[in-house]
Amino acid sequence: MNREELRKRALSLVSIPADFKPIIEEYAEGENGEGEAIFSWANEEKDKGITINLDLVGNLTSLSIDMDDGRDPNPVPLEVEERKERAEQFFLSHYPDALSDLTFYEIKKLDQAFRFNYERIIMNLPLKSAGCFIDVDQVGNIIKFSYKVAGHIPEIPTILISKEKLIEHEQNRLDFQQTITNLYTIIHDVEEDDLRLVYEPEPSFMKYRADILTPTLSIIHDEDVPETYVPLPPSNTTKQKDLSIKEVIGIREGMEIIREVDMGGETGIVWRDRNWEMKDQDLSIDGFFKRHSEDTVKAFISKKTGKVRSFMWFNERSGDLKLTHEECLQKATDFLQMILPDYHKYLQLIVRENEDEVDDTRKNEAFSFRIHNGNGIPVQLEIVIVAVNRETGQIDHYSGPSFDMEQLSQIPTEPAISKKEARKIFFSHLDFELAWNKDYDEETESHILVYQACDRFTRTPIRYIDAMTGAVITAKDK
Incomplete structure (x- = not known):
């Protein structure tokens, strides 16, 4: 995809609040055709923002959402299992076959969310810098996502x-x-x-x-x-x-x-x-x-x-x-x-x-x-x-x-x-x-x-x- 196609792809993935303005539109391509596009919008006065990273085919590689959108200040939090279901639904919507290579590995409790980690496991050990994590907030919104495909699979x-x-x-x-x-x-x-x-x-x-x-x-x-x-x-x-x-x-x-x-x-x-x-x-x-x-x-x-x-x-x-x-x-x-x-x-x-x-x-x-x-x-x-x-x-x-x-x-x-x-x-x-x-x-x-x-x-x-x-x-x- 070219820059404009990637920008439209990014805008199709999230709803940008009216008071957010574009602050980054970066397109980088390497010698072998690899690269990424980064798009970021923010309300800098409120220190809130949304950032999306795509590969050059248009696949989502990372997402970060931090915004005050007027939700219920005292929400009824979802159970952890329901949040995990939301995480996997989101992951599979972007990478339908990813869980054939990755395994659910652990949950980490963060300040305002739970982080679900999916790893490439070899010898019952996760590969460093490969795999996926998804942060799901109290009401089930995906607020952070990162996925990196494992490169060379090491020999045991x-x-x-x-x-x-x-x-x-x-x-x-x-x-x-x-x-x-x-x-x-x-x-x-x-x-x-x-x-x-x-x-x-x-x-x-x-x-x-x-x-x-x-x-x-x-x-x-x-x-x-x-x-x-x-x-x-x-x-x-x-x-x-x-x-x-x-x-x-x-x-x-x-x-x-x-x-x-x-x-x-x-x-x-x-x-x-x-x-x-x-x-x-x-x-x-x-x-x-x-x-x-x-x-x-x-x-x-x-x-x-x-x-x-x-x-x-x-x-x-x-x-x-x-x-x-x-x-x-x-x-x-x-x-x-x-x-x-x-x-x-x-x-x-x-x-x-x-x-x-x-x-x-x-x-x-x-x-x-x-x-x-x-x-x-x-x-x-x-x-x-x-x-x-x-x-x-x-x-x-x-x-x-x-x-x-x-x-x-x-x-x-x-x-x-x-x-x-x-x-x-x-x-x-x-x-x-x-x-x-x-x-x-x-x-x-x-x-x-x-x-x-x-x-x-x-x-x-x-x-x-x-x-x-x-x-x-x-x-x-x-």
Whole structure:
């Protein structure tokens, strides 16, 4: 189908509300005739929208519907089985023969819907990145759909490594390091920031090809770039009190808020010059991102503290300065003093080996900082970033911690559980299970069978051992 035929096909699949306007019409075709068309309509003031993806024959590959259409605010919810029937009716209406290859696999309960997953099963295991999911809301409406046909069907290995060999291998190589983690970033049902002193297995990535015997066990991971950490001196400036959000970010006169979005624990705010106009009404994906991002300033504000958690300038600022690396670092530390008092107690500058020499022609100088508890114990998965504009001396990008830094002073500095005890607890829970993974070493899409580590009781990945209680901390989802 051509672009216009695909657009008509998309419009035949959904009813577009009168207050929705087209925001994306994208048509992409590859060298071999493969490709897709994307059509999206939205009421951007209400942050509601509909998106449809079609292949170039006109088959529906994905659908997302988010709209406030005046339905009963207190509906009588359908039973799960009836929703499942609705899901299958919808799926079969588009792909009548799909269930001859796919098997109903699981149900997941979401906030406002149930998700029904249909997978291509081999060796009683689903293929990754292949299959279908369908979200059905309380009254039976299909609000999300995605279907991807499996490409190359993998061969079943003739021989597998024993799990006992894998566990023995881990016992010989694993160490355990003290770290601090924010459980909010690991376990999704933790509502508040919950910093814990924990032991983390090192290396933490435990995934193996299932069909290669020792001593050629192959660990699938990318090598980390070595890093060193440099302590930071206190800033030369004093903290400026009671600065507004606009003053922290540098919002200038003549800029206005064009979007404000509730992000759960944060509020997203976007500013742009009041007189800005889009030059071309381009409905491509590139045009969409230009309308949403070009010449904007985006920030995330913590609802809990009311403070700026991060911001990014997409509105280019120019000047006559030519700041050196050292001068930019001073600007960055001055900014940190303003936004994170006593930062020098908890931050260390990250210096990566094999980095290119400083390029004095680039416009921004970016610095990354590791967070620790004041005694050298790092906060896992937390990095502070400050990017300084070399021409203006202004901060073009800041990304701060996901928690209130004052909490670090409340974290115990000494564990109640020894490393030896943590190790024993970890291995009493460690198990491995088989799974199909995409094989990124192959040019064409294919899968390999792997063993991935899990907790023998919950079957979810083990992340940490609590250093105070000995509790096993696992991820919520696989």
